Amino acid sequence: MSKQPRLVSTICxxxxxxxxxxxxxxxxxxxxxxxxxxxxxxxxxxxxxxECGFCAVTIYVNPxxxxxxxxxxxxxxxxxxxxxxxxxGKADLVFAPGDGEVYPPGYSTWVEPPAVAAxxxxxxxxxxxxxxxxxVLKLLNMxxxxxxxFGQKDYQQALxxxxxxxxxxxxxxxxxxxxxxxxxxxAMSSRNRYLxxxxxxxxxxxxxxxxxxxxxxxxxxxxAAAVVERVQSLILSVRPARIDYVALVHPETLEPVGxxxxxxxxxxAVVIGRTRLIDNVLLEPPAHPS
Amino acid sequence: MSKQPRLVSTICxxxxxxxxxxxxxxxxxxxxxxxxxxxxxxxxxxxxxxECGFCAVTIYVNPxxxxxxxxxxxxxxxxxxxxxxxxxGKADLVFAPGDGEVYPPGYSTWVEPPAVAAxxxxxxxxxxxxxxxxxVLKLLNMxxxxxxxFGQKDYQQALxxxxxxxxxxxxxxxxxxxxxxxxxxxAMSSRNRYLxxxxxxxxxxxxxxxxxxxxxxxxxxxxAAAVVERVQSLILSVRPARIDYVALVHPETLEPVGxxxxxxxxxxAVVIGRTRLIDNVLLEPPAHPS
Numbered sequence: 001m002s003k004q005p006r007l008v009s010t011i012c013x014x015x016x017x018x019x020x021x022x023x024x025x026x027x028x029x030x031x032x033x034x035x036x037x038x039x040x041x042x043x044x045x046x047x048x049x050x051e052c053g054f055c056a057v058t059i060y061v062n063p064x065x066x067x068x069x070x071x072x073x074x075x076x077x078x079x080x081x082x083x084x085x086x087x088x089g090k091a092d093l094v095f096a097p098g099d100g101e102v103y104p105p106g107y108s109t110w111v112e113p114p115a116v117a118a119x120x121x122x123x124x125x126x127x128x129x130x131x132x133x134x135x136v137l138k139l140l141n142m143x144x145x146x147x148x149x150f151g152q153k154d155y156q157q158a159l160x161x162x163x164x165x166x167x168x169x170x171x172x173x174x175x176x177x178x179x180x181x182x183x184x185x186x187a188m189s190s191r192n193r194y195l196x197x198x199x200x201x202x203x204x205x206x207x208x209x210x211x212x213x214x215x216x217x218x219x220x221x222x223x224a225a226a227v228v229e230r231v232q233s234l235i236l237s238v239r240p241a242r243i244d245y246v247a248l249v250h251p252e253t254l255e256p257v258g259x260x261x262x263x264x265x266x267x268x269a270v271v272i273g274r275t276r277l278i279d280n281v282l283l284e285p286p287a288h289p290s
Numbered sequence: 291m292s293k294q295p296r297l298v299s300t301i302c303x304x305x306x307x308x309x310x311x312x313x314x315x316x317x318x319x320x321x322x323x324x325x326x327x328x329x330x331x332x333x334x335x336x337x338x339x340x341e342c343g344f345c346a347v348t349i350y351v352n353p354x355x356x357x358x359x360x361x362x363x364x365x366x367x368x369x370x371x372x373x374x375x376x377x378x379g380k381a382d383l384v385f386a387p388g389d390g391e392v393y394p395p396g397y398s399t400w401v402e403p404p405a406v407a408a409x410x411x412x413x414x415x416x417x418x419x420x421x422x423x424x425x426v427l428k429l430l431n432m433x434x435x436x437x438x439x440f441g442q443k444d445y446q447q448a449l450x451x452x453x454x455x456x457x458x459x460x461x462x463x464x465x466x467x468x469x470x471x472x473x474x475x476x477a478m479s480s481r482n483r484y485l486x487x488x489x490x491x492x493x494x495x496x497x498x499x500x501x502x503x504x505x506x507x508x509x510x511x512x513x514a515a516a517v518v519e520r521v522q523s524l525i526l527s528v529r530p531a532r533i534d535y536v537a538l539v540h541p542e543t544l545e546p547v548g549x550x551x552x553x554x555x556x557x558x559a560v561v562i563g564r565t566r567l568i569d570n571v572l573l574e575p576p577a578h579p580s
Binding site: 015107109110111112114116130133134141142144163164167168169170 | 301305396397398399400401402403404405406420423424427428431432434453454457458459460461
């Protein structure tokens with residue numbers, strides 16, 4: 001059994017623990033999470049430890065990034081299991097604050113996110129990224145870390161945060177690590193645990209449809225509309241699936257791509273039963289299409 | 291002749307110079323300005339030096355805090371004279387970036403200011419405080435200072451910044467220093483240099499009217515409306531004066547005060563000719579009014 005990381009719940013304790021690590025000469029890697037941890041999170045912890053020497057994990061289900069129809073109330077909370085996982089992952093410090101510590105009475109400052117927050121998730125979840133940029137900036141300021149770690153599964157989130165950090169001159173490196181997948185390809189996500197056994201099997205259609213997009217482009221298809229149509233058809237072949245969006249976009253601007261001549265991001269949001277899942281993959285057109 | 295402070299124009303040089311001072315064991319005091327420096331600014335420089343040991347001054351006329359009808363184009367720029375003044379004031383470092391360094395192409399992240407930004411200046415200058423919070427957060431992040439210094443003349447600005455720093459957990463102390471005044475009481479301001487000789491004489495009415503408010507309250511007047519009316523009448527006795535607002539407000543919430551039973555802020559914005567001036571004073575009601 002591994003030693004559990006130190007758990008703190010106030011900003012003051014969090015800063016003191018980080019200051020202590022700094023005085024021991026360590027660099028600080030930060031992994032912001034909403035808990036319900038899985039192997040994707042643990043890969044971030046591993047990278048933070050390897051690159052910085054000290055890994056601080058925050059666990060906070062941030063109410064301001066959930067819309068009124070989102071799953072804030074039922075979002076999984078599992079602190080005990082998370083601490084066990086972080087012990088295995090050798091995290092050094094865990095910060096799990098309450099709402100009053102993060103948003104005290106009278107709280108009223110928000111970060112209006114950069115332009116890349118507007119399409120895709122931003123369009124389907126109004127206000128979501130304003131909550132994300134605000135909580136992430138707050139956590140970065142609390143931690144004063146050297147680097148913060150995010151997963152590529154939430155591609156747009158990582159891009160929004162990277163742009164915010166650049167625009168606001170936050171002195172931190174943003175690192176984005178590859179999506180970790182189940183054996184059948186489903187991207188790991190805290191929301192996967194909402195799925196029934198039948199839905200879990202159906203959910204693999206997200207990854208299968210992204211693989212289809214990748215294969216079409218690798219075989220020379222350059223018309224984004226044709227790729228999107230094939231992806232949509234495949235997803236809709238699964239009975240309880242509802243598409244929020246399927247899009248091929250520029251990986252930096254997130255603007256729709258017409259013809260696939262440069263690396264492009266295929267990204268989608270699909271509702272399986274009651275559970276909304278997202279995934280994405282970078283498409284690399286061949287230099288000399290057949 | 292005093293030695294001029296080091297002048298840098300890129301964020302990279304600015305950070306390096308501050309890092310150097312830190313490695314010499316100094317604490318860092320930051321004085322953000324728009325240049326056109328006067329004794330008010332120099333009092334902030336003196337406090338930063340005394341309290342931190344190292345004073346960095348930023349000089350940047352921030353376009354995003356000026357509205358379309360504001361005086362951005364004619365705002366005074368006087369870098370040579372400013373550097374002379376900062377040499378006398380013994381500032382250590384001056385950062386004077388260009389627009390492209392602060393807002394590079396594609397810039398799109400903004401800080402939505404806290405609730406105290408809504409009334410008074412916020413109401414009369416829509417968007418002003420969004421520009422202020424954004425540039426100040428950027429400068430704080432660039433400098434990584436221990437403390438930042440602001441003048442009480444811009445009372446609401448200082449309050450907005452203090453709230454933003456608290457809300458976003460920025461690790462810095464915000465210090466607010468008393469307004470520095472000319473011999474006749476006019477608050478020092480870069481915009482005073484817009485005034486014609488005749489207007490300069492008339493402008494003293496701002497301070498005189500605040501003194502009237504202070505005297506009325508000291509003599510036992512508790513009705514805010516009565517104080518505001520007397521102040522307005524006095525100001526309007528000066529021919530070219532136009533009132534933007536005269537208000538008695540709670541010093542922390544900036545909400546209007548009805549009866550003056552606690553310390554309250556008298557604050558006003560008055561246009562003299564083409565020049566908009568602001569000033570304020572804290573009113574302390576007597577414990578036992580006569």
